[in-house]
Amino acid sequence: MSFSELVGQNEAKQRLGVPLVGEPGHAFLLVGPQGIGKKTLGREFAKGLLCSHPTENGGCGTCPNCIYMREHTHPDYKELLLPSGEKNIKVADVRSKILGDVGIMSQIASRKVYLIDADALAEEGQNALLKTLEEPPKHVVFILTVSDESKLLPTILSRTVSVRLLPNTEKEVVEVLKKNDPDILPEEAELFAHFSGGVIGSAMGLSQTDWLVNDYEEVTDFLLRLPEISKTxxxxxxxxxxxEEKEHFQDVLMLMDMVLGEMAVLSLSPDSDRLHDKVKKDKMVNVIKRYKINPARIGKMSSVLTVASRAEKANGNYEMIVCRMLLALKKECTDG
Ligand SMILES: [Zn+2]
Known part of the structure; x- marks a missing residue:
C-alpha cells in the first residue's frame, strides 16, 4: 500500500510526499479529529521514510524495508500508543522505549522512525520527549499524531512540522466502507457516510451499530404513511x-431530512437511481403521486424540522416540540 491507495487526504499526502524524496527533517505532527486516519497515514509515511526507493507517493512496496513494514516486523520502526485501559502513556515508557532507544543505530534502514500518539502524552511525558525533539540524533524521525493540539506544549508544536488531515467527502467515506465490506448495501453506506462528518473511523463505528439503520427504516415508514396516519x-x-429516541433526536431529524431529500428527488424524477432499494422506491413514488407531494411541500416539511431542531437545542419542552412537529408535518404534507 502506498499513499495513493489511501482514500482522500490529498493535501496531507502531497505535503508528506515532498520530504520523502528530499531531506525529511526530524519531527512531524499529523493533526486531525479522532478516527480520521492519522495513524494509518503516519504508518504509510514511516514506510516511505524507511523505504530504499521512495517516491513522492510513498514506499515502493517491494524492497525489504517495505516488506518488513507490511509484516509489522521492521526493527527500525517503533510505535508508542496508549496501552488499553490506561489514561496516558507512562513517562517510564517514553524513557525506555524512545529516549533509551534513539541513540542505537538503525539495523536495516538508513534511519529510525517513531510513531507517537501525542494525545496520550500528558505534560510530564511531553517534557520527557522535548529534549530529544529539540536535538534529535541525525538518523531519527518522529511522527506524532494528535487530535487536540491545545493539549500540546508550545515547545512541542514549534519543534514539529504540522500536517493537517481534513474530513473526507461522503463519497470517499462510502468508497472506504465498500472496500472494507463489499456486501454493504449502498443505502446503508451512504447513511453511515452522511452521519460520519467525513471521519472514516466514525463511519466504521456506525456501521457496527443497529440504531441508525433501524431509525432510518422507522422514519421512512412513518413519513410514507404520514398522509394516512390519524392525529391520534x-x-x-x-x-x-x-x-424512545429522545437521546438521538437531532440524528432522527437529520434522518427525516435525508428521507425528505430522497422524496424531493423522486418527485422530480421518479426514475432517479437515488434509491437502490426497489421496493422502498416504488412505495415512495406511489405515495408521492397519490398525495401530489412536490418539492415545495417537501421544503415546508423540512422547515418544520428546522424549527423543531432549534427548539430542542434551546431546551424547550420535548413532548411539546415533538407533538407540534408531528402535527405541522402532517398539515404540510396533506394540505400544502
Ligand atoms: Zn520500499
Whole structure:
C-alpha cells in the first residue's frame, strides 16, 4: 500500500510526499479529529521514510524495508500508543522505549522512525520527549499524531512540522466502507457516510451499530404513511418512537431530512437511481403521486424540522416540540 491507495487526504499526502524524496527533517505532527486516519497515514509515511526507493507517493512496496513494514516486523520502526485501559502513556515508557532507544543505530534502514500518539502524552511525558525533539540524533524521525493540539506544549508544536488531515467527502467515506465490506448495501453506506462528518473511523463505528439503520427504516415508514396516519396515532404510537429516541433526536431529524431529500428527488424524477432499494422506491413514488407531494411541500416539511431542531437545542419542552412537529408535518404534507 502506498499513499495513493489511501482514500482522500490529498493535501496531507502531497505535503508528506515532498520530504520523502528530499531531506525529511526530524519531527512531524499529523493533526486531525479522532478516527480520521492519522495513524494509518503516519504508518504509510514511516514506510516511505524507511523505504530504499521512495517516491513522492510513498514506499515502493517491494524492497525489504517495505516488506518488513507490511509484516509489522521492521526493527527500525517503533510505535508508542496508549496501552488499553490506561489514561496516558507512562513517562517510564517514553524513557525506555524512545529516549533509551534513539541513540542505537538503525539495523536495516538508513534511519529510525517513531510513531507517537501525542494525545496520550500528558505534560510530564511531553517534557520527557522535548529534549530529544529539540536535538534529535541525525538518523531519527518522529511522527506524532494528535487530535487536540491545545493539549500540546508550545515547545512541542514549534519543534514539529504540522500536517493537517481534513474530513473526507461522503463519497470517499462510502468508497472506504465498500472496500472494507463489499456486501454493504449502498443505502446503508451512504447513511453511515452522511452521519460520519467525513471521519472514516466514525463511519466504521456506525456501521457496527443497529440504531441508525433501524431509525432510518422507522422514519421512512412513518413519513410514507404520514398522509394516512390519524392525529391520534401520531400523538400516541408515532410519538412513543420519538420518546424512545429522545437521546438521538437531532440524528432522527437529520434522518427525516435525508428521507425528505430522497422524496424531493423522486418527485422530480421518479426514475432517479437515488434509491437502490426497489421496493422502498416504488412505495415512495406511489405515495408521492397519490398525495401530489412536490418539492415545495417537501421544503415546508423540512422547515418544520428546522424549527423543531432549534427548539430542542434551546431546551424547550420535548413532548411539546415533538407533538407540534408531528402535527405541522402532517398539515404540510396533506394540505400544502
Ligand atoms: Zn520500499
Amino acid at each position: 396515532e401520531l400523538l400516541t404510537d408515532v410519538y412513543s418512537f420519538f420518546d
